[in-house]
Every structure is written in structure tokens, then in C-alpha cells.
Amino acid sequence: MLNLETSSVHTANPLADSGNPLVESNDPFGASRLPLYNNATFEYASSDMLAKVSKNMAFGYVYTRSSNPTVHAYEDRIRGMSGAMGVIATTSGMSAIVLAALSLLKSGDRLVSTGKVFGHTLGFFAQTLAGFGIEAVLIDIEDENALKSALSDSRVKMLFFETLNNPWLQIVDLRKVCSLAHEYGVPVVADCTLTPFAFFNAKKFGIDVEIISSTKIISGGSGGLGGLVLDYGTFDWSKHSNLKDTFKKSGKWAFLYKARKEILVYLGLIAAPYNAHMHISGLETLTLRANKACQNALAIAEFLESRSIPTNYVALRSSPYFALCQEQLNGQGGCILTFKLGSKERAYAFMDALQIIKIATNIYDTKTLIISPSDVIYPNTPIAEQEALGITADMLRLSVGIENVEDLIADIKVALQKADSV
Numbered sequence: 001m002l003n004l005e006t007s008s009v010h011t012a013n014p015l016a017d018s019g020n021p022l023v024e025s026n027d028p029f030g031a032s033r034l035p036l037y038n039n040a041t042f043e044y045a046s047s048d049m050l051a052k053v054s055k056n057m058a059f060g061y062v063y064t065r066s067s068n069p070t071v072h073a074y075e076d077r078i079r080g081m082s083g084a085m086g087v088i089a090t091t092s093g094m095s096a097i098v099l100a101a102l103s104l105l106k107s108g109d110r111l112v113s114t115g116k117v118f119g120h121t122l123g124f125f126a127q128t129l130a131g132f133g134i135e136a137v138l139i140d141i142e143d144e145n146a147l148k149s150a151l152s153d154s155r156v157k158m159l160f161f162e163t164l165n166n167p168w169l170q171i172v173d174l175r176k177v178c179s180l181a182h183e184y185g186v187p188v189v190a191d192c193t194l195t196p197f198a199f200f201n202a203k204k205f206g207i208d209v210e211i212i213s214s215t216k217i218i219s220g221g222s223g224g225l226g227g228l229v230l231d232y233g234t235f236d237w238s239k240h241s242n243l244k245d246t247f248k249k250s251g252k253w254a255f256l257y258k259a260r261k262e263i264l265v266y267l268g269l270i271a272a273p274y275n276a277h278m279h280i281s282g283l284e285t286l287t288l289r290a291n292k293a294c295q296n297a298l299a300i301a302e303f304l305e306s307r308s309i310p311t312n313y314v315a316l317r318s319s320p321y322f323a324l325c326q327e328q329l330n331g332q333g334g335c336i337l338t339f340k341l342g343s344k345e346r347a348y349a350f351m352d353a354l355q356i357i358k359i360a361t362n363i364y365d366t367k368t369l370i371i372s373p374s375d376v377i378y379p380n381t382p383i384a385e386q387e388a389l390g391i392t393a394d395m396l397r398l399s400v401g402i403e404n405v406e407d408l409i410a411d412i413k414v415a416l417q418k419a420d421s422v
């Protein structure tokens, strides 16, 4: 396998037939990058050839809802970077979660998840899946007894969590949690959006299916929606009650087969070719941007802490997750930190005084962005419930970008003076 900086710019595309991963393209014009195939359908000179392709007896494309060369090239690039057995690119991070869940669960089943996950994920589990008879058992994943007792229910067909969750910034002890799930025969599906390939290897720690919202850092900065589902080939799908039959015809590909040939196609979840093309560009600078943003985030967290502002960032020595950050994230704390300014009024005066840092809700963008989680992530949740979730009105979430860090700290210094004058 190539090193990450190399595999993120070179991977075979489906038109390159030499088998050499460094051959980028056999485009008729020698385009150094696979052109964008933004078409819906593909023509064939003979009816026999279209029939063969439709029956998987020859390689080709038929209709973009099933597969498309640009999306395929993007998936191959991700496969080369991650070491996954197979990859499916979807319209959004949410549709990646829907795709994985509906490939593993049916009515009467249960999934186990932490309650502290992305709000729309929680809504999909607790409202939408519940309506189809699939129950989400929400637990505190750091409570080993609660996890064991939830997993011991034979109706449980999937464990879900985020490797680093937003805005709490907890790191799951992966070896412990994944091995426990495997003891109970439950596959581990983890949303790794906040721990990109640049500093995190999901397979090494026992994650079976990795979910990523590529809308975030992969897109290269607010470059359209996208999602990814990666199967590392580590779970024995013959032992999963809903995939046993699929396993008989497709073996270790059972999960990917059901996901791609059934759920992806029937629900129309495949990534838009235009977005896949954009996200290939993003991948080429992923490691550079991720490393720079993490360095910036650490410098800002250290600066805030030096001003005695309570700051939550997993690469800080004061974080309870410092050791797990070293062990699992190669010492990189990611792009998000939160801090508390003492009152909502001070927090708002601070945000409104910022010049370079923008008030916007995206994360892992090239630009540094700030919000109040209390008002923006939980606008309809009563304050008492927010506090139970660990969210307070004086808390701000900063998603750090790739700007010059001295400019960012200068912006923060001026805004802190404004907050102090409230």
C-alpha cells in the first residue's frame, strides 16, 4: 500500500486497465484527471453488449443510479487511501448512515448507539427507524456495564457511535468497545467524520464499517454534500442473521452487495457525480489541510487555556481524552474545540466582534467558523435538557480552518476584549 500523501493523489481509475495504481488515466485526450461524467445513461452499440453488462458478465456502466465512472473513481481513491475492502459513495453523510443501517436492520431488530451523536442521526434512529419497528437502545458508551447489557440482547444487530463526537469531543476507547461488540457477534458501525484518514486508521482499531460525511473535510471546504460507507472486510457476515442468505451467494461481500445492489439503488442514494468529482479534488489536499487545521486548533486551545478560559480540546494535556488522543488519533486533536465565556451575553459579544472567524454552522471547513451549540444545534431543546446533555448557554464551538494561526489568535484577542466590556 502506498503512503497516504501518495495514495491521496494517485489511484487507478476504472478506465485504466493496466492494473498499475500509478496510471491515472487512459482518457482519449490524455486528461491527467478523470473527466466528470455527469450523465444519467450509457449507450451501447449492440443489444448483446448491454445485456452482458446488465448481467455483470462484462464491465461497463448502464445507469448512474447504479454506478457511474466518476463516482467509481472517487470510491477507488478512498479504497486506496483507507485500505477498505469496498467503498460506497452516497449523496450525503446522512444517506451513508441510512444505507448502513438499512443494510443491517429489519423490523423487530435493535441497534445500540450512544445518545451523544449528531442530531439528525439521533432523529433518524429514534424517530424514523422507530416507525419501522427498529428500536434504538441509547446508552452511555463509557459505561461498560450498560454497553454489555445492551449488547447481550440477541435482537441487537448493530453498534453505532462516533469516534470523536461533536460538540462533546469524547473519544471512544475503540479496542475495548469493538472487542466487546465482537464478543456478542455485533458489527461495529462508526461515524468517523471528525477523525479523517490523515491521522486515523479505523481498521486498526476494530471498526467494521466506517461512515464519513465527506461534506466536511474531504470536500475541501463546503464543496457540496457527500457521504461514504467503507467495509473493512473484518466482520463475518455469515454470522449476521439479516445477511446470511446474501452471504451464500456473495460471501465476504454480503454487506456491500446488499447495500449497493439493493438499498443504494432502490432508495437512490448514490453520490452525485459532480460532488464526487469535487471531493476527489478535496482528497488530494486532505492530509495537508487536516494537519494544518489540527496544528491551528491546538495553538488556539493552548492560547485560550493560557487566558484561564475553560477549554475542551482532546489534544490538550488537561483533556481526559489526552491519552486516547495520542494512542488512537496519532496525537492530533481534530479541528473542533469548545470553550466557555461565563455567560451567554459575553459569548454573543465575542462572536459578533470577530472579523476573520465567521459565524456559520459547518465543521472541518477550510475557514474557521463559530457557533453557539445551545442556540444552533439545540434550538428547540429546553435549557434543563441541554444542561443534562452537557451543553451550556455560555459555550462556543470553534471549528478551526487552515488560515494563518496568528491572524486567528489576533482576531480572538480583540473579540475577548469586547466580551470583557459586556
Ligand SMILES: *Cc1c(COP(=O)(O)O)cnc(C)c1O
Binding pocket: 092, 093, 094, 095, 118, 121, 162, 166, 191, 193, 194, 213, 214, 215, 216, 225, 226, 227, 363
Ligand atoms: C455533518 C455530519 C453528518 C451528516 O452529514 P451530511 O453530509 O450533512 O449529511 C453526520 N455525522 C457527523 C458526525 C457530521 O458531522
